[in-house]
Amino acid sequence: MNNKETTYSEDLFQYIKVSEDEDDSNAVEIPCELNGTLLLSTLVAQFPGACGLKYRHPESKCIRGLRLSDGRLHPPTEAGWGKHLYICVFPKENKRKMEDVSPENSAAKTKRLEKKLICSDLICLGLPWKSTEESIKKYFDQFGEVVMVQLKKDKNGSFKGFGFIRFATYTSQMRALAQRHNIDGRWVDVRIPNSKEGVVPQMPCKVFVGRCTEDMTADDLREYFSKFGEVTDVFVPRPFRAFGFVTFLDPEVAQSLCGEDHVIKGASVSVSSAAPKIKNKNNQNWKEESYGPNSWDGNRSGPPGGPSNNGGNSNIDSLNMQNLGINPNGGGPPANFNLPISLVAAALNQAGWGGFLGGPNNSGPGNWGQNGPPQGGNSGKNLNNNGSWNQNGPPPYWNQGNNPNWNGNKNGNWNQGNWSNGQGWGGNSSGPTSSNSGWNKPQT
DNA sequence: GTTGAGCGTT
Numbered sequence: 282m283n284n285k286e287t288t289y290s291e292d293l294f295q296y297i298k299v300s301e302d303e304d305d306s307n308a309v310e311i312p313c314e315l316n317g318t319l320l321l322s323t324l325v326a327q328f329p330g331a332c333g334l335k336y337r338h339p340e341s342k343c344i345r346g347l348r349l350s351d352g353r354l355h356p357p358t359e360a361g362w363g364k365h366l367y368i369c370v371f372p373k374e375n376k377r378k379m380e381d382v383s384p385e386n387s388a389a390k391t392k393r394l395e396k397k398l399i400c401s402d403l404i405c406l407g408l409p410w411k412s413t414e415e416s417i418k419k420y421f422d423q424f425g426e427v428v429m430v431q432l433k434k435d436k437n438g439s440f441k442g443f444g445f446i447r448f449a450t451y452t453s454q455m456r457a458l459a460q461r462h463n464i465d466g467r468w469v470d471v472r473i474p475n476s477k478e479g480v481v482p483q484m485p486c487k488v489f490v491g492r493c494t495e496d497m498t499a500d501d502l503r504e505y506f507s508k509f510g511e512v513t514d515v516f517v518p519r520p521f522r523a524f525g526f527v528t529f530l531d532p533e534v535a536q537s538l539c540g541e542d543h544v545i546k547g548a549s550v551s552v553s554s555a556a557p558k559i560k561n562k563n564n565q566n567w568k569e570e571s572y573g574p575n576s577w578d579g580n581r582s583g584p585p586g587g588p589s590n591n592g593g594n595s596n597i598d599s600l601n602m603q604n605l606g607i608n609p610n611g612g613g614p615p616a617n618f619n620l621p622i623s624l625v626a627a628a629l630n631q632a633g634w635g636g637f638l639g640g641p642n643n644s645g646p647g648n649w650g651q652n653g654p655p656q657g658g659n660s661g662k663n664l665n666n667n668g669s670w671n672q673n674g675p676p677p678y679w680n681q682g683n684n685p686n687w688n689g690n691k692n693g694n695w696n697q698g699n700w701s702n703g704q705g706w707g708g709n710s711s712g713p714t715s716s717n718s719g720w721n722k723p724q725t
Numbered sequence: 726g727t728t729g730a731g732c733g734t735t
Contacts, residue, residue, distance in 0.1 A: 445732085
């Protein structure tokens with residue numbers, strides 16, 4: 282593909298030795314990419330909080346830093362990585378040992394970590410009654426090492442249906458937060474606990490990709506951007522809108538790409554923050570230019586035929602805060618949102634909330650109620666206190682009227698109509714797909 | 726014994 286790949290061809294899948302200091306007894310061998318670079322996300326997966334690499338040059342005896350670009354660390358020379366022991370670089374305020382990530386920190390260390398919290402406990406809501414700490418640990422081990430599971434019980438010792446987990450690494454946590462969870466047939470919400478609001482940094486993982494051409498599919502974007510880091514979601518609106526969204530597992534990868542131009546399928550696309558533009562706080566009309574870096578409107582951001590105006594004030598500042606990494610209310614829509622929730626959901630899902638807002642997005646809803654896809658017909662209680670969907674799902678009008686694309690039936694199930702048939706949300710990887718089946722599955 | 730929105734005896 283390029284010269285570097287040729288140059289480093291002997292080093293395909295090469296592992297390099299990385300340690301936190303010059304003592305290599307704790308070194309970890311981590312894999313490089315095909316083109317000879319090392320993804321920062323790969324490094325961070327093993328060394329949470331790491332921001333770079335350095336090594337001691339054998340001749341000069343000096344410490345040399347490695348070049349970091351586009352979320353990738355580059356080998357020190359054209360000859361490749363050599364046999365050096367590479368040493369992690371941590372942000373100055375965050376210099377610490379791996380053990381510090383564990384919850385058993387001293388108070389002083391914990392305080393120092395507050396500036397850049399690596400992991401948080403995560404709350405798991407809606408766990409099956411039959412869950413045990415062992416079974417929950419076993420389930421979440423697929424996302425990375427689970428260092429804590431606490432299932433909450435009442436005074437009688439009976440399980441209350443929720444609990445807390447903690448991963449060893451931020452990457453594992455991100456991975457778990459980035460998708461839905463079906464445990465023993467139940468949809469389980471995994472979220473940052475309310476108690477961690479505003480404490481745990483919620484960096485935006487989603488970028489806006491502008492100047493897309495019509496022949497660029499979600500798969501094209503995924504394939505291209507995967508070389509920078511693990512892609513957890515891609516959204517390409519159809520009909521053609523000349524933009525898309527790509528969500529990375531690692532927010533640092535997302536940030537590193539912002540402001541860059543990239544060539545995909547012979548066309549230059551621009552990558553920028555997915556944070557929505559603020560136009561007019563009052564009377565948001567969700568039309569052209571009112572949202573998104575390059576203009577996109579609320580009408581088309583949801584399935585065609587969805588509600589088209591809001592009829593109320595909105596709290597877009599909160600929305601943007603979320604996109605900018607501020608998490609005022611635990612990841613759900615602002616509690617005082619006055620927009621029709623359908624629009625909010627449609628817009629937010631594309632505005633960078635993919636991993637945290639429930640909705641047709643394979644980042645997965647942390648916030649759908651226990652019944653998974655919304656059930657129709659309710660008395661207006663559509664949001665719980667966190668602004669998440671409750672069991673009743675969105676308002677009845679999602680399922681009524683002349684909006685066949687929102688739902689082909691009125692019984693409130695999302696498993697029919699066009700959610701998965703190529704219209705509206707369907708037809709791209711952001712809608713309910715086989716990889717996130719369960720949109721169709723009622724929960725008891 | 727049943728149940729299904731929530732936020733943790735640290």
